[in-house]
Amino acid sequence: MTNSVFVPGHITGFFSIENHDVSLKNGSCGVGFLLSKGVRTTISPADELEIEVNQGDSTVIDEVLSILEVETNFKIAQDIQLPIGAGFGTSAASALSLSLALNEFLDLGYSDELCGQVAHMAEVNLGAGLGDVIAQTGNGLVLRTSPGAPGIGEIKSFEQDVFIAYKTFGEIETSEIITDSKHKETISASGRKYLELFEKETTLENFLSFSNQFAHEIGLMSEEVKNLVDYFNSSSDILGSSMAMLGNTAFAFAYDEDAFKNLNIEDLHIDKLNNIGIVYD
Known part of the structure; x- marks a missing residue:
């Protein structure tokens, strides 16, 4: 069985940093939009843990695996379709697509919100971003009205x-x-x-x-x-x-x-x- 999840890239136009001692409440408010390109993560069976990323390294993947405390053997393949570190939310898309794909592949039974919270924690832990994960659960133009991870922060979408x-x-x-x-x-x-x-x-x-x-x-x-x-x-x-x-x-x-x-x-x-x-x- 193979599972694949695509998460769109996200560009923020303006934002405010809303720091909090609790990682899941740490985040930002602002407005951005979603792209047709993003990150596709595919999980497939393997005899040992294999990680294949078309650009960058496995830092985000390693962080998500650490948070989930997953030690099962499988292959993770990520197709990152946008430039890294250039404002496209690729690390968030990487973390979120991986969390969602692993949830399905391993039948963990987590809600989409909990998978989003895992991805948000990975982002905050790595200092890679503060608001892309929750925005990437929306569509079109996305307004982040309350900071934090999915299920904690709040967004509104406009097609x-x-x-x-x-x-x-x-x-x-x-x-x-x-x-x-x-x-x-x-x-x-x-x-x-x-x-x-x-x-x-x-x-x-x-x-x-x-x-x-x-x-x-x-x-x-x-x-x-x-x-x-x-x-x-x-x-x-x-x-x-x-x-x-x-x-x-x-x-x-x-x-x-x-x-x-x-x-x-x-x-x-x-x-x-x-x-x-x-x-x-």
Whole structure:
């Protein structure tokens, strides 16, 4: 028997860091969106533990296995379809897809929420992120209204028929930023301001506008990202553009795929907003 679970990538537009002594309550609030690409984890029978990852290492996998205290022999294969460390929530998607796939393969009988909590704990323990796991249980545009793991934090999802484009220029070390007191203060003050405004009027236009203002206020945009964001926003066919949090990546939205193709940007990836979410194969 083989089990496979796909968890979509997630890009955050703006957020606030909401730390708590209890790992499951440690997290963030904010707004982001899901991509059609993400991480697919497949578990299959094997005579010994085998781990096969198409990029990166097995750090996230090892952490999930440690939390679950699993020692059974099987093969774990992960297809990570997005760049690592560039603001796509790949570590969260890796942890969540693995937890869900193992639950099915080993017939552990855990709820989806408990699997999500295992993935969230892995993220927090590794300093890899604070809010992607719960967001990845939603679909479309996702508002995180209360921090923490699935079953503890709260989200609202909004489906949108829209195209997305993104280009990454490399990694940003998430753990260094979310643990730095000065960055945390700046990010959280700005994030809470825009979260309050967004909750009053949850429109795509506001998400894009607030994301762009937030990115400029927290001062983490590289020159490459800033130039591309400005270029996107100079086009009347583009709905809006900003920086992926936290990654050296620019993203933009448009109703028409040709709006991106006509810009002729090298290495630009065009996607569609993922209104489906997690898929069990």
